[in-house]
Amino acid sequence: MNLSAMIAACRERASKPLAQRVLAIAAMLVFALVLSPSSADAQNPNVRPPAGAVENAPPSPTITAPEKGGNYDIELWEKLRQGVEGSVSIPDKKSGVLVQSQGEAWRVLRQTDLPEWGGYALGGTLALLALFYLVRGRIRVEHGLAGRTITRFTDAERMGHWLMAVSFIILGLTGLNVLYGRDVLMPVLGKEAFASFSAGAKWLHNYVAFAFMAGLLLSFIMWVRHNFPNRHDAKWLLHAGGLFSKHDHPPAKKFNAGQKILFWLIMLGGVSISLSGISLMLPFEFHLFSKTFAMLNVFGFNLPTNLTSVEEMQYAATWHGIVALFLVCVIFGHIYIGTIGMEGAFDAMGSGEVDLNWAKEHHGLWVEEELGKDAIAPRGARVQPAE
Ligand code: HEM
Structure with missing residues (x-):
């Protein structure tokens, strides 16, 4: 709904009795003042819906016209809240949408569905790991520790890993606070302490994101060169990595x-979560999802490609949350x-040295390669006695 549509609605109601007309116009002015994002926008005669604007969003059961005062125009209110996007000449393009109905569905997804399904996924994963531990126990070095170690990761590799991991x-913790903090932490900390904590956590989340990237x-x-598939991978997968035997x-x-x-x-998840995170950090700047959906539509999908900037943000927030929970x-x-x-696994990222028998059992071909290298060109003690 825009100003020209409101004026047309005024004209339509010109045939009604005078008192009713005055009240209808007053109600429209109230909507125009309260709902327009800026007064500059309200004065702008250039606000009009584009050709093909969507006008059939389903009515929301939770938003109703204010009943008190009697003479609000329900029909007008329903049109207002159908999320039509008009064009505006001010820089703030999102002002072209007065009421964004899709926000209602997004609110339910964000506040109810995502935390609920995320909770099942997190809890389910922990339960499966606990079950696996109970059934399989700790995976031991079958042939016992050799007492000699081999260098598994260099300092640079471990630094990259721990920068990413920490x-x-x-x-993860500061992000989960956004999703679950109100239910889990607020009752413990109290409202004020939780508010200060969350403000600090959000600040940390924004800056630490760059360390993660x-x-x-x-x-x-x-590591990319070590991660291309080879013929041994199929065998490894067929044996489920030997995890069960x-x-x-x-x-x-x-x-x-x-x-x-x-x-x-x-x-892939890291790049995706980083891009959606940057678009959340710099709101309304990017149209990542319209572009991504357009690319996916080439493969036969039928995804919307004319998303408003507000919808873009809603997709970004939802996707960011889903990828985060998955990761x-x-x-x-x-x-x-x-x-x-x-x-014996932690040593690989702790000291960088792993026991030779551990290495032979889990990465036998790699050990052969490493020992072969030493045979050709000795590089100090790659295989050394454990201290
Ligand atoms: C307390 C947390 C963590 C611990 C104890 C840990 C431990 C390890 C260990 C022991 C390895 C070497 C495995 C081997 O030698 O074969 C490893 C490798 C690796 N870690 Fe972590 N890690 C942690 C967190 C993370 C996080 C948060 C990420 C990414 C977001 C990550 C990504 C990787 C990757 C990509 C590798 C190489 C592939 C692999 O070995 O699975 N790690 N980590």
Whole structure:
């Protein structure tokens, strides 16, 4: 609904009795003043809906016209809240939408569905890991520790990993606070302390995001060449990585098929969450989803490509939340296997040195390659006695 439409509505009502007409005009003025985003916009005669503007959004059961005072024009209110986008000549293009009805569906998704399904996903993942631990126990080094170690990751590799990991954990915790803090922390901290905490957490979230992007980039540069599929991956996957059998050690190079899948999930998810995060940090600047949907439509999808800037933000916030919850579930599994799930694994990222028998059991082909290199050109002690 825009000003010219309102004027047309006034004309239409000119045939009504005088008192009713005055009240209808007063109601429209109230709507125009209260609902227009800026007074500059209200004075602008250039506000008009574009050709093909959507006018059939379903009415929301929760928004109703104010009943008190009697003479509000319900018909007009319903039209107003159908989310028509007009064009405005001021820089703030989103002002062309007076009432954004899709916001109602988004609010329900954001405040109810996403936290609920996210809770099932997070809780379900933890439950599955606990079950796996109960059934399989800690994966031990089958042949016992060799007492000699081999260098698994260099200082630079570990720095890239921990930059990405620590920043991801901070982002995960501060992000989950946005989704669950009101229900989980506010009752414990009280309203005021929770408000201050959340303001600090949001600030931290914005800045730590750049450390995550740097860690992601470093890890990508250092590890991408080890993460292309090879013929051993199919065998590794067919044996489920030997996770369910104590004596099964399918061969793997530096990274096995499971680690490669994790690598690509983190890289693709990390880029996607970074882009949607940047568009949330700089609101209304980018039209990521219209462009992405247009690309997907080439493959036969039928996704909307004329999203308003407000809808763009709603898609960005929703997608950011979904990818974040998914990655947190994936990382739960990764942290499990890197700590309590597998004997000897943490050393790889702790000191960078792993026991030779651990390395032979989990990355046999990589050990052969590394020892082969030393045989050709000795580079100090790559394989060394454990201290
Ligand atoms: C407390 C948290 C974490 C621990 C204890 C941990 C531990 C480990 C360990 C031990 C490895 C080496 C595995 C091997 O030698 O084969 C590793 C590798 C890796 N980590 Fe983490 N990590 C953590 C958090 C993260 C996070 C948050 C991310 C990404 C957001 C991440 C991404 C990776 C990637 C891509 C690799 C290489 C592929 C792989 O080994 O799975 N890690 N991590």
